[in-house]
Amino acid sequence: MREPLVPLHVDVREFAFMPLDVARLRDSAIVDEISGDEFRAAILLWCASWHQVPAGSLPNDPKQLSKFAGYGRVIAEWEKVAGGALYGWIECSDGRLYHPVIAEKALEAWEKKSEFSQRSNARAEQARAAAEARWGKGQGGDEAAASDAKPLGTKALETKNAEPMREQCGSMPGALPKGNRQGQGIETAAARSAGRSGSDELGARLRPLVGSLPVSVDPDLTPIRKLLAEGLELDDVEQGIRAFVERGRTRPRAWGDFEKWIRRAAKDRLDVDGSPPAPTIGGKPRPLPSxxxxxxxxxxxxxxxxxxxxxxxxxxxxxxxxxxxxxxxxxxxxxxxxxxxxxxxxxxxxxxxxx
Known part of the structure; x- marks a missing residue:
């Protein structure tokens, strides 16, 4: 007797949709070999097996099979169509029935689920490491903690007093005197961006791609930095922006308008190489596609x-x-x-x- 066609741990119950190879079914011998009632029961059994564990299998129990095939407790009616409805099913050594085609689709879905989980874990790990590097330790983290420790009224007053000076100074780094109490702890947008992740260089690289579009003068590159922090690559960002400029129907006014196109570029890349976007997983080299x-x-x-x-x-x-x-x-x-x-x-x- 054959070994089970699907390992016991394969569970795709969260997948509401089961792939249906239309041409493969249309040209299958089952279409010519069984009756209409048998075909209806067969389809219901396929659907039921998709959410069994392991996926693509069924219990070899007439009561359960009658229920899954739409005959409820009327087992006598089920037995009339059982021969055709179970066309292609194989009993394996674990006592369950397996359909080779459904098992194949279940294994493909499980593989995609595992790859998605790896990518999600990699992105979460990368985001956590970036957050620790930025806020968790060192002088910057201590200063942030000290700032948070100030009374709410003091922080609000500083923000209120600082706003007019920020408008006057614009993006002129170093314009505020060191001894000016209103200017203490205030950064311009350009200085803050450059201090975080070198976004002055990022802007210099991306702005030529958008030319004279309104977004070219937008100094806030936070949406792009967030995508990079998730593990998307700079090539994905550039490819997505180029695609938007070439085929987009609207004029982007903020860098966040490119997000959908950038994610689409990343997806196209992943479809080709099958690898997660982050270069490492937990500090170790990412596995190569098989x-x-x-x-x-x-x-x-x-x-x-x-x-x-x-x-x-x-x-x-x-x-x-x-x-x-x-x-x-x-x-x-x-x-x-x-x-x-x-x-x-x-x-x-x-x-x-x-x-």
Whole structure:
């Protein structure tokens, strides 16, 4: 008897949607082999198995199967359709029934869930380390604590008195005399940004990308710094800003207007290399994507190319036929055959009309 097709710990119950390979189901033998009532029960069993543990399995119990298939306690009615409804299911050594296709989809979903968890943990660790470096220790943290210890009325008075001087001095670092009590502890926006994370350099790098747009004069780069603190890369920021400027329909007035485009650029990058955005996880080098992960990504990009859905924002190394393409020929051939099969044409016919 076969070993279980899915490990016991695979649990995707928080995934409300189960992937359905439309072409694969349409061309499956199950469509021709079973009746309509059996097909209906089979679909319900697939859905029930998605939220079982392990995912993609069912208990080998007629009462439970009758319930999952929509027949409730009327087991006699369930037994009339059981043969067709259980088409493709395999009993394994743990006593449960497994469907190879549902098990395959469950393993893919579990892998994506694990990768997302790794990225989230990496970002949280990076944010925690950045917060400790900035506020947790050292002179800066002591000064912040001392400032917080002042009576609320004193802090409010200082803020009120400092506001007119901030407006007068603008962005002139060092304009306030050291002995001026109203100026003590006040930083200009430019000095504060430069002291935190070198955002003067960040602004000098990003502002040429937006030219004369209103956002070019916005001194507040906090939204960009937050994205970088989450683990997004500077290349993601630049790529997202370029995409907004080239294809956006509105005029950005604050750096936060680019956030959606920057995150989309980061997602496109992650779809290619499968790696988390942070360079390290807990101070250790991040794990590289496995050969199987890389192959799946290459097949997906090549298949999208042959379907004519390839986006201009995707890398040339994933575009079959491009001089910079790095996808192996056997992977390209597999993707070509996959798309031809889904479209119901022969490989020769498809090759004659493919992009």
């Amino acid at each position: 050969p199987a992960q890389i192959r799946r990504v290459q097949i997906r990009f090549a298949a999208e190319h042959f379907r004519g859905h390839f986006s201009d924002g995707w890398p040339n190394e994933m575009r079959p036929g491009h001089p910079d393409c790095t996808i192996p020929e056997e992977v390209i051939d597999e993707a070509r055959l996959l798309v031809a099969t889904q479209q119901g044409v022969s490989l020769a016919e498809f090759s004659a009309t493919a992009h």
